[in-house]
Amino acid sequence: MFGAIFRFELKLGFKRPMIYVFFTLFLLLSLAIGFQQTGVFNTFEGDRNIIFNSAYSVSNLLVGLSSNVFGLLNSIVLVSIMATAIQKDYEYNTHALFFTKPISKSSYFFGRFLAAFVLGLFVMSGYIVGYFLGLLPGIGHSMVGPFELMSFLQPFLIFTVPNVFLLGIIFFSLTTFTRKTLTAYLFCIIMLVLRSIAEVMSADLDKKTLSAIIEPFGSIAFNVLTEYWTPAEQNSNMIPLKGVLLNNRLLWLAIAIVVTAVSYYRFSFAQFLTPFRLFKRKNEEAPVVTNKFQTLADIPKVTKKYSGASAWSQLWYLSKFEFRKIAQSTFFIIICILTIGLIWLINHFSAAESPMLPLTQNVIDYVGAYSLLTVIFVVFFSGTIIFREKETKTDELVHATPVSNVVLFFSKYVGLMGVVLLMQLVAILTGISIQMSQSFFQIDLMQYFVSIICFGLVSFSITIGICLAIQVFSPNKYLGFFFSLIPLMLLSILFIQLEWTNKLYNFDSDGPRLPYSALNGYGPLGPWFVYKAYWLSFVLVIIFIALYFYARGKESKIKSRFRFSKKEVRKGSKWAMLFCALSFVGFGSYIFYNTNILNTYKSVKERTQEYVNYEKLYKKYEHLLQPRIVEANVDVDIYPDKGSLHVKGFYWAKNKHAQALDTVYINIFDETSHFTYKEVALDKPATLITDDKIFGIRLFKLQQPLLPGDSVKISFEFDYAPKGFDNDELSTLVVSNGSFFNNQIMPSLGYSDAAELSSNKERKKHNLPSKLRMARINDSAAHQNTYISNDADWIRFETQISTSADQTAIAPGYLVKKWTENGRNYFKYKMDSPMLNFYAYQSARYEIRKDRWKEVNIEIYYDKAHAFNVDNMILAIKNSLDYYTKNFSPYQHKQIRIIEFPRFASFAQSFANTIPFSENIGFTNQVDTGDWSKIDLPYYVTAHEVAHQWWAHQVIGANVQGSTLMSETMAQYSALMVMEHRYGKDNMKKFLKHEMDRYLRSRTVDGKGEKPLMLVENQQYIHYEKGSVIMYALKDYIGEDSLNAALRKYIAKVAFQEAPYTDALEFVNYLRAATPDSLKYIISDMFEHITIYENYVKSLKTEKLANGKYKVSLTVGCTKFRSDSMGNNKKVAVNDYIDIGVFGAVKPKAKEQFNPLVFYKVKMDAPEKTFEFIVNEKPIFAGIDPYNKLIDRTPDNNICDFGVVPKVPNLSEKEVRLSIGSGGD
């Protein structure tokens, strides 16, 4: 019987065209991804070192295609295939036929479900098949390895099969019991929420494992399991079904089985006749009172109105009706509750690491999470309300009334808009309650109104419109859901694959808009609204077309619907459609005028070609010797209200070479930029031999060659005035409050290889030789430049800035004069000592806080609403100056300033005596002074930037590999020391653990390969994150004082030097010299090689002795690997000094959290060693390298609690990471 039902159902299923539509769509989707990856679409290719057909890459694809929006797509498809396997019998009233037949419950239930499961798997296999086919064109190229069946099969078995089973059985059970597919959709949303929360949670290192286990689809588990896999491992490893991934799969499989068992047990044919209800309602039977019929004459005569005005009042009434119907639905109420929960949880987990102050501008980011759920809600409810009349069989009643289709349609539109508004209000109240719960009462209602309601409603008017219109076209709501996702997500993904980037044809594209900033407010909103108006007009045209197909009456075929409903379209609608069409064209033309005529739109291909052309034309000048800028004197007029600039200035450029120069090569902006040049001239007679407007290059031939030691004055004057808006982003150079730009807008000298195409794959396509990411460390020519500037060494600097009367303008140097003229503020700054050719301008309405450290003036320029952390920053500056002047060298300036800029970007940057600082990397962060273990971000960033006054502004490396070691890494080290002195050694562990985690994760995605620290090629994860860990460990090994002494010597030697510049070889030699012979190996391990440890606790035990003391026995192990740039590990012999420790209980939040009972360095001269100690207190945990000072691919297993059996580590050269709670190999 089971077999018969199963086969019948399967046969029926495979006859449904829908099955093939979904399968094909999934196939095409991953085929497109495969084609894009193998270069079939001929799109831009970056360099990469991982192959696409490894089990890892295939898993990544499957996991990616089950996340967020794709998860929704899969769910919709699975609901339509699997959920209705039994429910359809009810829907088509065939249940009686089945239930009266002598079939057993189990054959019916499992026969139906298994057939649905097989269908579900078939459809989902489209992804794998498509990807496989999509990768075939890559055969023979480096991007695919040999094809192995298991690489495709295994991910399918680990991810797709359990996920389809899980989702399938839950959808199936829910739909069978409630007889509504809407509950299944509701469940999709709950899964999505669970997923989002797990994702936010996984950012917290301590909650990673938990989040990996609770996320239903195994994607976080996969990410956690493979997060430190190097490219070599990604390319060759199979996906190990163990650790968190195994736990996750088992947990959710168990849940699926429990759901199956429960629903099988609860399912009975009798139950089937009365649907299960969430809320039981009393069903009272009113007494039948039989009055005599009154006469019809009693019915009052009424007036019927069919004028335009009455149509409006009808619309209003019906909209309210629709609104109430939706807002009262259980679905909506649950979505609201989920929204509230989601916002709270995102806020909660995001706040765990580096919390932000609950300012409205920060909290609103979490509040914005409502829109995710709302979009899904809109997709589902559009279908529900368009098909509501048909489903409730009120269609004939309603459609026989004289109400127009326009009113019927738009009442649904307005009703749904109203519900979205209600949802927004719920979200806003949640945000406000979050703020109030933290006793924060500066609630900016206006910001909530604009950011959530205004932007939100405008955006949703487009989403709602298109979803409703699609449902009108669609023959049923399930296909409608599916079609809705095409414009909402699939098209944009396809367009990205194809590099179709023009927003004019990317549905519902957002026009450029600046993020809200307390300084600048919202900035210009015109472009954004213009794009929205453009798309809204488009959607309205579609809607008016859809009204021609409105399913009024009984016609169901699209053709007959058209024949029937076109007659219903009245003149008004036609005029409205024409109007919308015209406004679509009008707004479109306006956008085109702005993006393609006032501005220039370039496709990725055009841009790439430009880089190629530039290189081909000008590379020949790469070694053309140029005079070096020795002085910059610039007058800058900033017009915040117009967003424009006027710049007039000059350089003195000196021939520092041994030979005479006859050509001056000047880079300016090209003609498509908004820079117009009034003058670019030399003070010596010269002819302009090239004036390239496409690349913005001017070459002057001097009539008399410039002799060695002679200088030439280069004068320039230009205006910057952006016109309209372009396709991508609004310029933030000059904004109404908070302008920030640097000397990149000024002319520069000589050929710049920074504008060359960097992807070697692309270079090959364009017949260019491959290019190094950075010049080799022994490249002597490259030592002539710093890594910051190609055309200058140390310069004299003077500048005069004018800005509007209410603003203060700042640039490096000291304020020598300030005056007001013609209603504008003028400032003159002059630097009294040599500085790098690297300066920035800022202008805004600032509050200024002043302080002093010895003779140094401290000034903080901040927005009046952002005084929160100013004291903290001042303290950081003072502590930094103390430490750096004491340990490194004197501070070269008499002043240091921090100046806030809007959060268009999140960084701080050090210029000479001047530090521009983003509002959201220090000014609006929450600093918990009661908790020493929380990272004090403003303090740390300030210390880092102040350190750059030494490491970059005194010591600057040559333009070769390794140079950022002496700037970024050393700034990290300096900041760490300042932090350690304030927050205590113990609280550095958490900071360093994050640094190590980011390093280990980032090295896995470096497409050009990892480098040892000494040869770092401006790779942030190396010079920041790895650098921090290494320098901290080095300090630990050789001592803070001897390390700082070495640094002092080095600074004394190279500070403010002229070319050739110092490099990492020289720097590391100073470090080596300061290192005792017994430890010399660490210099090589840390700087010259990529060294990774696997330190672990093998076993540990403790017993209480008679005298009240404790005996501890601890066995630890250490394995050391050397890694190549691909992450191929090689074991090397261990003979290293490493910390071991036994610890008492932790005191959380304290400055000294840890309580070491035993702590010292041991020599690990064997892979595993056992130690015994007697300690005075009860030991809690113990381990090797307990502070995680060494780079360790499994940092967590360095320590272990007593009483816990340590996990068996993986010591093979291929890393397979295990997590807490798993069984082991």
Next chain:
Amino acid sequence: MNLIIENLNKVYPNGVKALNNVNLTIEKGLFGLLGPNGAGKSTLMRTIAALQDPDTGSIKLGDIDVIHNKTALREQLGYLPQDFGFYPKVSAWDLLNHFAVLKGISNKGERKELVSALLQQTNLYEARKRNVSEYSGGMRQRFGIAQALIGNPSLVIVDEPTAGLDPMERNRFQNLLSEIAEQTIVILSTHIVDDVKNLCRKMVIMNQGTILYEGNPSDAVQKVEGKIWIKPIESNTFSSYKEKYNAISSSMVHGSLMLRIYSETDPGNGFELAPVGLEDVYFSAIVNNAIN
């Protein structure tokens, strides 16, 4: 104001001929449309109610061209479909009010009065706060007629309204319909002969999309008077009788099968002349189109 239907034809995509050259003129009063299931009654009703277009033909209500000016018709129409439902969780009051809005009664006060009167008229006032979706069959039908009466329609179409009602409800419903018919055209479609017999002055019999008979019920009965013969037979002989005679119906009476046949002359063989009713007109029309 008359409803004039001319040359109406409709063929469904699956080839079923739902309307076959239908011509009708319908005046004020109750008009019965009698036919078996699938005869095309609902198609005709929906076409008149402007829920469907015919392939060819025209329908005029007074000067309103129904096919090309559906809205004008809808303003005059009260329609109770054969198979209908209601929004869940909406009370009778709210729902009737809702339909009043749809029908263009925009004055709130008038609407309230009207809704109240209609609910009393249909004896639903006491149950006005209950959800219509939980009403019993009779109450649903009454609610259905209440909504059809909103806005003084000049054309009321009721499609199979009495199916599934108990005799008392049906009786009450028939009274209501005849009262409505005093003012307006009421088209009653049904497969229950009694409905037509009791209520209608004019009727048509329809099958397979074709009008088989048009007239008033008593004329119709006269037409078959003396032509219907009856005989109790053994059930296993039914097919041989069927071959031989023009059998129009058979029914079990006191345990034996009574066969009724149509014959202009005495068929002999034990057949007796039967007293005729509208059923005989109906059945003979359907079985052999013998009347016209």
